[in-house]
Amino acid sequence: MNRWLSFELHAHTLHSDGAHTLAELAGFARQRGYDGLAVTDHNTIAAWAEWEAVTAATGVRILPGLEWTTFHGHALLLNIPQYVDWRALGTFDLERGIRAVHDQGGLFGIAHPFRLGNPICTGGYWEYRAGHGSADYLEVWSQSLPAARTGNQRAFQWWTRLLDAGCRITAVAGSDLHRLAPAEALARTYLAVDGGDDPGPAAAIRALRSGAVTVSMGPLVTVELRSAAQSWGAGSVVPAADRPSILELEVALRSTAQMAWVEIDRTDFRAVISSNRGEVCQVPLGLDGAARRSIDVNGLRWMRAELFGRIQGVAQLIAFSNPIYFQI
Ligand SMILES: [Zn+2]
Ligand SMILES: [Zn+2]
Numbered sequence: 397m398n399r400w401l402s403f404e405l406h407a408h409t410l411h412s413d414g415a416h417t418l419a420e421l422a423g424f425a426r427q428r429g430y431d432g433l434a435v436t437d438h439n440t441i442a443a444w445a446e447w448e449a450v451t452a453a454t455g456v457r458i459l460p461g462l463e464w465t466t467f468h469g470h471a472l473l474l475n476i477p478q479y480v481d482w483r484a485l486g487t488f489d490l491e492r493g494i495r496a497v498h499d500q501g502g503l504f505g506i507a508h509p510f511r512l513g514n515p516i517c518t519g520g521y522w523e524y525r526a527g528h529g530s531a532d533y534l535e536v537w538s539q540s541l542p543a544a545r546t547g548n549q550r551a552f553q554w555w556t557r558l559l560d561a562g563c564r565i566t567a568v569a570g571s572d573l574h575r576l577a578p579a580e581a582l583a584r585t586y587l588a589v590d591g592g593d594d595p596g597p598a599a600a601i602r603a604l605r606s607g608a609v610t611v612s613m614g615p616l617v618t619v620e621l622r623s624a625a626q627s628w629g630a631g632s633v634v635p636a637a638d639r640p641s642i643l644e645l646e647v648a649l650r651s652t653a654q655m656a657w658v659e660i661d662r663t664d665f666r667a668v669i670s671s672n673r674g675e676v677c678q679v680p681l682g683l684d685g686a687a688r689r690s691i692d693v694n695g696l697r698w699m700r701a702e703l704f705g706r707i708q709g710v711a712q713l714i715a716f717s718n719p720i721y722f723q724i
Contacts, residue, residue, distance in 0.1 A: 398588040398608065398629075400616055401431035401600065402652065403459070405585050406472060406507065406535065406570025412437035412463075415575045418446045422454040424576050429653025430584065432457035432600055436472050436570075438465040441479050457597050463507060464493075469522040470511075472535065472570065475601045476502035490526045503605060504531050507570065508538035509554065510547035528558055528565065533604065537569035537611060540580035543713045552713075559698045559719060560672050566607040566631070566718050581658040581707060583613045588629065607631025612703070612715030614660045615683060616650040617667065619701040619717045621693075630700075630718040634693070639722075643693050645669065647679055647701050648686035660714070661706035671699040696722045 407421050408414030414421075418435055425433045433456055435443045440462075447458040464471040464482045473480060477500055485493045497504045506522055513521030528534070536551040537543070555567050569583035588608035591599035603609065608631040610617055621628045622644040628634050634643075647667045655662075662683055669676040673695055679687040681703070693699075698719035705714045 398590050398603075399595065400586045400610070400618070400650075401457075401589050401595065402429070402584040402586050402654065403432040403434065403457075403600065404430055404571055404573065404582070405434045405459075405461075405474075405505075405568050406436050406463070406538070407433055407573040408437050408463075409435060409443045411440050411442040413574060418443045418450050418458070419453065420576070421573065422450045422456040422458065425456045426454045428657060430456060432459060432597070434459040434461045434472075434474060436461040436463040436474075438463050457600060459597050459600060465519055467519050469509070469524050469527075470507040470519055471527075471531075472505035472507050472533075473497055474503045474505070474604070476500050487524075488526075490524045491530060494527060494530050498530075503533065503601065505533040505535055505568065506531050507535045508547065508551070508572065509534070510550040511538065512547075529563060531565060533566040533568050534558075535570045536567040537583045538572055540571065540577075540582050541707070542569060542583050542613070544710070556670075562697070564607065564719075564721060566604065566609050567611065567716070568604070568609060569611045581613055582654070583611055584652075584654055586610045586612065586616055588631075603631075607718045610715065610717040612652065612654065613707060614652065614655050614658055614705060614714050615665070615703070616652050617681075617701050617703040617715045617717055618648045618650070619669070619699075619720065620646045620648075621691075621699075621720055622646065628720050630720060633721045633723055636723040639693070641692055641694050642690050645677075645689045645691045646686055647681060649681045649683055649703070651684055659708045661709075665703060665705045668702045668704065669699060670702055672697040693722065697724060698722065
């Protein structure tokens with residue numbers, strides 16, 4: 397049985413331009429009930445020396461990572477056994493760099509693709525015309541209160557266009573933590589991990605790789621499709637053979653530790669099921685409840701849940717699942 401664990405997937409320490417040690421970041425994560433934290437310093441893995449000791453001391457699973465901070469875009473690397481350099485890559489051979497990451501078993505994520513670039517943040521804007529076809533994940537939500545940020549809205553739209561074009565790319569949130577500000581509304585990335593009672597970093601990486609991922613500033617939203625014999629969640633592919641036209645959809649909403657840290661209306665949630673065909677249906681949802689619908693899956697290539705609610709009094713997208721895919 398899989399469990400949902402919450403992660404912060406983008407954080408900096410004193411080893412690059414962050415204001416805190418890895419132990420301080422992990423202490424923050426533990427206080428807020430996170431299960432794990434990726435350390436992704438700019439072009440250095442110096443903080444990796446501490447990750448095992450910090451995990452042992454705090455119980456927070458640390459994913460050692462790296463943020464490629466190039467002149468034309470930033471990328472997040474996870475599950476790499478050693479530093480991977482980007483400086484030998486030219487503007488037009490990013491794909492070669494992604495292959496080098498994949499050859500080592502690593503994951504490659506595009507970071508904050510529509511952040512302001514030069515001169516505000518060199519390379520903050522993704523200028524590569526490559527990479528999205530072979531990247532494993534896309535940081536569609538960056539920084540605090542992410543849904544209201546124009547750059548994140550563009551990233552979400554870009555993700556949708558990539559899904560429509562047939563890419564299977566997982567969307568995540570990353571707060572890009574440099575300084576810990578206690579009042580900020582941060583989004584978390586939830587990973588559906590296998591691996592028994594105490595799943596470790598390897599189980600988290602497997603979940604991220606498979607797209608068994610959902611993102612939220614508040615409650616956890618999950619989506620599942622069922623036939624008489626089988627079920628499929630985020631990241632799964634519903635096979636074409638013997639696929640019934642009608643499947644049962646279940647959308648569920650669960651309280652999370654994050655909800656103690658955000659001013660959220662606990663009574664007003666609505667899920668929109670969206671797809672390559674546009675909106676499939678809308679369902680009102682109660683906290684710690686579920687809604688079921690029979691849906692016609694003909695013509696679907698992907699389908700996800702988008703959860704709308706109120707944070708700090710403002711109606712907005714507060715969570716979304718990754719897609720269930722359909723073999724065509
Ligand atoms: Zn960055
Ligand atoms: Zn960063």
